[in-house]
Amino acid sequence: MTATILIVDDEDTARQNIKTFLTSRGYEVIDAATLREARNFINLGQADIILLDVQLPDGYGPVLLEETAHLPNRPPIIIITAYGDIEMAVEAMKNGAHDFLQKPIQLLQLEKSIQRAQEIVAMRRELALLRKVQNENLDFVVGNSPKMQTLLAQAQRAAVANVSLLITGETGTGKEVLARAVHSMGPRGSRGGSGKPFLPINCAAIQSTVLESELFGYEAGAFTGAEKRKYGLFEVADGGIVFLDEISSMPLDMQAKLLRVLEERAFRRVGGTTMIHVDVQIIAASNRDLPAMIAENKFREDLYYRLKVVDLHLPPLRERKEDIPELVGLFIRKNNPRMGINITGITPRALEVLKNHHWPGNIRELRNVIERAMLFCDEPEIDLPHLPADLVQKVSQV
Numbered sequence: 001m002t003a004t005i006l007i008v009d010d011e012d013t014a015r016q017n018i019k020t021f022l023t024s025r026g027y028e029v030i031d032a033a034t035l036r037e038a039r040n041f042i043n044l045g046q047a048d049i050i051l052l053d054v055q056l057p058d059g060y061g062p063v064l065l066e067e068t069a070h071l072p073n074r075p076p077i078i079i080i081t082a083y084g085d086i087e088m089a090v091e092a093m094k095n096g097a098h099d100f101l102q103k104p105i106q107l108l109q110l111e112k113s114i115q116r117a118q119e120i121v122a123m124r125r126e127l128a129l130l131r132k133v134q135n136e137n138l139d140f141v142v143g144n145s146p147k148m149q150t151l152l153a154q155a156q157r158a159a160v161a162n163v164s165l166l167i168t169g170e171t172g173t174g175k176e177v178l179a180r181a182v183h184s185m186g187p188r189g190s191r192g193g194s195g196k197p198f199l200p201i202n203c204a205a206i207q208s209t210v211l212e213s214e215l216f217g218y219e220a221g222a223f224t225g226a227e228k229r230k231y232g233l234f235e236v237a238d239g240g241i242v243f244l245d246e247i248s249s250m251p252l253d254m255q256a257k258l259l260r261v262l263e264e265r266a267f268r269r270v271g272g273t274t275m276i277h278v279d280v281q282i283i284a285a286s287n288r289d290l291p292a293m294i295a296e297n298k299f300r301e302d303l304y305y306r307l308k309v310v311d312l313h314l315p316p317l318r319e320r321k322e323d324i325p326e327l328v329g330l331f332i333r334k335n336n337p338r339m340g341i342n343i344t345g346i347t348p349r350a351l352e353v354l355k356n357h358h359w360p361g362n363i364r365e366l367r368n369v370i371e372r373a374m375l376f377c378d379e380p381e382i383d384l385p386h387l388p389a390d391l392v393q394k395v396s397q398v
Contacts, residue, residue, distance in 0.1 A: 003118050004028040006047035008038040008064075009080065010057050014103070018051065021107045027114070035059045042068060047075045049098075049117045051110075054081040054088070062088075065095040076117035080105060143323035147315045151178075158310040159185035164262060166247075166307045167285040169314030172362030175285040176200055178314060179243045188240050188281060196240030199233045204249035211254055213270050215242075222271025234267060238278045247284040247307070248293060255300045258282075262306045282307070317359040317366060324355050327363060331370040332382075343374050346382040353387060356395045 005022055009015040010033045019029045030046060032038040035058050041047050042064070052061045061079070068074045076098035079089070089100040098120070099113040143149070158165055159182045167175045183189040183198040201214060217232030233242050244250070250258065261267050266277045284307045293299035317324070328351065332343050346354075350373075359365055373386040384392060 002026060002028055003048040003114070003121055004030060004046060005114065006038065006041050006050045006075070007031040008033075008035070008050060008056065008061065009053040010034065010055075011053070014105070018105060018107070018110070021110075022114075025111060033057070035061065035064070038064065039067070042075070048121050049114060050075050050077045052077050052079055054079060062092050062095065062097070065092065065097060069096060076120050078110075078113055078117065143320055144326065145320040145322045147320050148323060151312060151314065154310070154312055155182055156185060158182055158312065159189075160187065161310065162187065162281060163309040164281070164307050165283045165310045165312060166290075166304075167283065167312045167314065168290075169285075169287065170316045170362055171287050172364035173314040173316060174363055175287075175314060176243060176245060178312065179241070179283045179285065182283065183241045186281075197237045198241045198243065199237045200243040200245060201233060202245045204246035208251040208254060211250070212257070215254075216257070216267050216269055218270035219272045222269070226271065229269070232269065234261065234278050234280050235269075235276060237280050239280075241281045241283055244282065244284040246286060248286040248288040248290060248299060252298075252300065255303050259300065259303045259306060262303075317362045321355050324366070325351060327366060328354065328370055331367050332374065335371055335374050339371075339374060341374060341377075342380075343377055343382060344380045347384070350381075350383050350387060353384065353392055353395045357391055358394075 005027050007015050007018055007022075007029065008031075009018075012033075015031050015033070019031055022029050030041055032041060033056075035056050038050070038052075042050070050064070052064060054061045065077060068077070074096070077096070078099045078101060079092045079097050080101050080103060081088075082103040092100060098117050101110060101113065143152075155178060165179070165182065167178055169175050179200075180198060188196045189198070201211075203211060206214060213230065213232065215232050215234055217230045217235055218226050220226055220228045244258075257267070261278075261280075262282060265279065266275045268275060290299050290304055294301045294304060328346055332345065336342055354366070354369070361368075369388060369391065370382070372388065373382045377383075377386045
């Protein structure tokens with residue numbers, strides 16, 4: 001999608017020169033000579049990127065940095081000025097300016113700055129798409145922290161790429177939820193219009209002898225008790241996604257068979273001779289250090305690299321504590337109707353305790369703490385007495 005550039009400069013000649021150049025490069029361009037005109041364009045959501053002069057007839061241009069700071073999709077702002085004020089440039093960058101260019105503007109330098117700004121705009125659009133998917137019970141992928149924003153943008157790109165994915169992260173960070181988000185956004189899921197299956201299996205929870213039958217199915221008579229043919233997950237999920245949770249627990253002999261499926265897109269049922277061809281995307285997840293397991297000959301290196309065409313790492317909650325307020329609010333909103341109560345929020349002191357906790361159980365632990373607190377809360381807001389006493393005590397001792 002073509003970006004719309006808003007030029008805010010009271011010098012007609014300079015403004016027109018930039019406008020002519022950007023138009024020739026394929027950009028949509030709108031222009032303003034005053035802050036008032038610029039605010040009108042911004043309030044209407046018409047600008048993707050802003051080129052902002054410092055000295056304007058009705059005020060100081062960089063005030064727009066503060067005025068737009070609250071916008072969820074604030075346009076990247078490139079400051080342009082005839083004054084080589086380094087201190088002002090540094091201050092503008094601290095306040096969120098995307099770049100700082102000195103007049104006379106070098107047009108090719110300007111274009112490079114705009115291209116970098118376009119990458120930010122594109123990422124925000126991708127994140128907006130992902131946030132629509134978050135309404136489908138995708139609790140764990142909520143977050144505005146830099147780490148989560150980067151991850152969500154990568155997930156959105158991976159969703160449409162139709163390649164194998166490897167999701168890593170500690171227990172409780174939401175690996176399966178992220179995998180479901182990828183499915184929902186991609187061509188195999190609801191957003192792609194196909195609605196093909198998403199079938200998860202926990203490799204750590206199933207015996208190795210049973211795992212092969214679950215994945216590949218079996219023919220009647222393949223072993224004692226196999227009275228009739230059974231279709232495995234790969235066959236049932238044809239056109240969709242198979243999610244292999246805790247792939248690190250898969251035995252080496254099964255890893256070799258999985259590698260063949262990835263390479264040939266085909267397999268045989270247990271006890272069968274016919275090759276069955278399927279179109280299945282594989283997403284694997286692990287909470288263990290797979291490279292270390294490779295070094296110990298406990299995981300196949302060739303399978304590792306076949307799986308991690310795209311590698312998505314979910315950060316632990318302790319590394320994204322700025323997301324805790326949003327997550328708490330989400331859990332309260334979701335639990336209220338289910339529990340038949342109306343908790344409106346959480347007190348600042350209780351929230352501060354949550355933000356200072358280490359969260360070894362990650363978001364799963366936070367969700368359980370909030371649910372328990374709501375159960376014992378008879379006030380409008382969750383407060384310290386409603387939180388687990390041992391959690392409050394641990395935080396107070398730090």
